[in-house]
Amino acid sequence: MNIIAIDLGKFNSMVCFFDSETNESTTQLIKSERGYLRTVLKNIRADLIVMEACCASGWVHDLCQELGLATLVCSTHEDAWRWRNVKRKTDKDDAIKLARLAWCNELKPTHVPTIEMREYRGLVKHRKKLVGRDNQLKNSIRSIFANRGIPITRGRQTWFTGREFLEQQRKPLIDCSMEELWRGELDQYLTELDQVNDLLKQVEKKLDAIAKSDPRVQRVMQIDGVGRITAEAIVTAIDDAKRFESARQVSAYAGLVPRQYQSGETDRRGRITKRGPRLLRTMLVECAWCSLRYNQWSRVTYERIHGGKRVRRKKAAVAVARKILVMAWAMLRDETDYDPSRLLPDTSTAA
Template sequence: MKILALDLGKFNTMCCFFDSKTRKHSFLNATTDRHYLATVFKKHKIDLVVMEACGPSGWINDLAQSYGLKTLVCSTNEDAWKWSNVKRKTDKDDALKLARMAAIHELKAVHMPSEQHREFRSLVKYRKTLDWRINKIKCTIRAWFVNHGISIDQGDKAWHTGRALINSFRKPLAECSGNEMWRGELDIELTQLDSLSQQLDTGTFASMRVH
């Protein structure tokens, strides 16, 4: 069996071409790029593509399967994978070990969600990031008012019925004098707050519920 084991990195990937019958192997230092890896998949005779589960493994798995190649995405947290008493550990070592373990069926496959499912999970995570940004902006704005001895409404009320009061202190940064720069900063933060809030209240995000 001709095995291609990939030790994936953000920018570069070490490819190990391993023949399970002859035990011979060779290496190729590849760019972690869709076009480059597509060329690798098309150019070489491959029966199985093996890689560890990580960030790039999703699209690389999809790409390999699009060329009709059998794939195995594995967990490297298993006991069989752990390195013990090894002084030398390189990308080539990782790739070769991955290939050898695949040849003797010692790798545990992990479930690889579809591209659509991965994109949805990414969107859910991103929505939480936007929620965090909104809360951070609100905390920043509250701190400015506290630091200037100005009272605004507490809780959500400040951003609804109390928003007019907050808006009354905003001012374009270019028009602020030296002692009112915070008003310009407030204007910028409110602009970002409104933009993010509008995005979350409409379209796809509006139908999502984050717990």
């Protein structure tokens, strides 16, 4: 069996050619370019192409499928792919180990989304980055005035009714004296803030159009307290709902299950693992807090778990986030609509 293991890099990739019959391997450094890799793969015979999951594995997987090559994209979070006790780690060692683990069938395959879903997921992440930059700029503007004891409008009105005052304080940096350099900084911050807001509007418009034409997003939005942004994060992260066999699997994928340490009679549960998509986990927890105002079963679950103790409120919010994810996954898997009556306990009294 001829196995080709590729340790993908940003500019160069290390390729290991492994022959399972002779147990011999050779390595070659190649450019991480589509055309170059296509030439390499077309001129060799391979029974399996294996690579680790990373940013570049998507297009490499598509290229291998296009050439009709059997491909395995593996998860590097498994125990077989740990480098805790080694004293040397190189790209060559990584590629050789990847090939040998594939031969021993010790690698767990991971899901590779379609190119459309990868692009959709990328746009959702891009929106999150723009929102983060928007918040950074606003905080920087506030700090300019706070550091000089100048009061400005508080809250969201700073950027609406209070914008006129900000415009009066700005000044081109080239025209500022040494004592007025902060006005030049303010001018550049406001300019960038306007640019970010314009870009954010374009992204929101495109995402809104995609969401309206995607029945999966519309189905998840049926859940009380779940808006378009959270629904997009769920749909793009889950992709194919049938790839998860249970609610625990999808919860573990999002990193919303507790860590476990078990030895002998000791069985201790810790904090959540926080493995998997950070954006999905962040959006779910934010949605959980917001859903307490709109969703009755979320409020009931939240109050039941924290039991009136302040120290358990964050744990309760995470539990609600997990339930929202599991509910959305079940709806996507079964293609069913949201039914809140099935979530609340039956309080009717028997006749």
